[in-house]
Amino acid sequence: xxxxxxQGVVSMTxxxxxxxxxxxxxxxxxxxxxxxxxxxxxxxxxxxxxxxADLAPVYRYDQRGTGQSPWRGPHTFxxxxxxxAELLDxxxxxxxxxxxxxxxxxxxxxxxxxxxxxxAAMLLMCGPFVGDWRGGDRAERGRRMSAAQQERLRELExxxxxxxxxxxxxxxxxxxxxxxxxGRGWHWAAQGARRRRPVNWAMNAELGKERxxxxxxxHLSELSACLPVRAELLGGIDDPRPVSALESLALRxxxxxxRIEAAGHEPWLEQPDAVRVHLRRFVRGAVDx
Numbered sequence: 001x002x003x004x005x006x007q008g009v010v011s012m013t014x015x016x017x018x019x020x021x022x023x024x025x026x027x028x029x030x031x032x033x034x035x036x037x038x039x040x041x042x043x044x045x046x047x048x049x050x051x052x053a054d055l056a057p058v059y060r061y062d063q064r065g066t067g068q069s070p071w072r073g074p075h076t077f078x079x080x081x082x083x084x085a086e087l088l089d090x091x092x093x094x095x096x097x098x099x100x101x102x103x104x105x106x107x108x109x110x111x112x113x114x115x116x117x118x119x120a121a122m123l124l125m126c127g128p129f130v131g132d133w134r135g136g137d138r139a140e141r142g143r144r145m146s147a148a149q150q151e152r153l154r155e156l157e158x159x160x161x162x163x164x165x166x167x168x169x170x171x172x173x174x175x176x177x178x179x180x181x182x183g184r185g186w187h188w189a190a191q192g193a194r195r196r197r198p199v200n201w202a203m204n205a206e207l208g209k210e211r212x213x214x215x216x217x218x219h220l221s222e223l224s225a226c227l228p229v230r231a232e233l234l235g236g237i238d239d240p241r242p243v244s245a246l247e248s249l250a251l252r253x254x255x256x257x258x259r260i261e262a263a264g265h266e267p268w269l270e271q272p273d274a275v276r277v278h279l280r281r282f283v284r285g286a287v288d289x
């Protein structure tokens with residue numbers, strides 16, 4: 001089925017201009033909004049959008065400071081939450097089915113905390129990770145890398161300036177361990193290192209600092225209370241970030257967690273059929289209610 005694709009640019013109240021893409025029939029409500037991870041990466045969820053765009057229109061956008069949404073000012077969660085609210089207004093979407101991936105789950109959660117009336121349903125995919133999960137993540141990544149790879153990654157991270165070739169190498173080394181199949185993971189990481197560019201490292205640092213100062217951990221009771229009726233989590237069992245952290249979060253929120261076998265942090269790449277089934281079930285349930 002050929003689905004209509006539209007693109008546009010929206011000016012925010014502070015004059016930032018955000019590039020967006022919609023796939024599917026925009027007259028249908030509610031719409032799906034995909035929030036990509038990073039922070040500091042342009043949108044990369046085109047394959048996910050195609051899995052459900054026949055069920056509901058799917059919107060994606062480059063967050064300010066990434067891709068085709070240039071921005072050189074400061075980054076705060078409040079501003080990024082406002083961006084999404086303003087985009088929904090521009091699209092004529094009073095409430096949305098919000099699907100976040102990785103850092104996008106953190107943004108989705110904070111949007112829900114601020115605008116619960118605008119979230120018809122929410123799927124948190126491979127995040128948010130709360131609690132003491134970083135030690136397990138570092139240990140698992142170390143197990144998946146050779147000593148030479150670990151040393152080379154440290155060397156690249158310590159360089160004050162990197163060439164294009166060095167940046168691609170750094171991102172490939174940093175990302176290939178996200179996958180269950182490390183051989184195919186190297187290919188996907190190298191591909192992403194060329195396409196998901198440029199990385200906005202300043203945005204990554206600013207939002208990372210704010211997340212550490214005001215972690216989502218402290219808002220889980222409030223989040224649980226304001227989640228829509230249809231809210232779920234999904235994660236790859238072989239994500240280096242411990243799936244036990246998602247299991248703990250699911251229990252604290254009182255929401256179901258779908259575990260995708262033989263998949264890592266981007267499960268739609270390694271297990272597209274399984275992810276498609278779960279996404280379509282979730283979106284169909286959200287738009288048919």
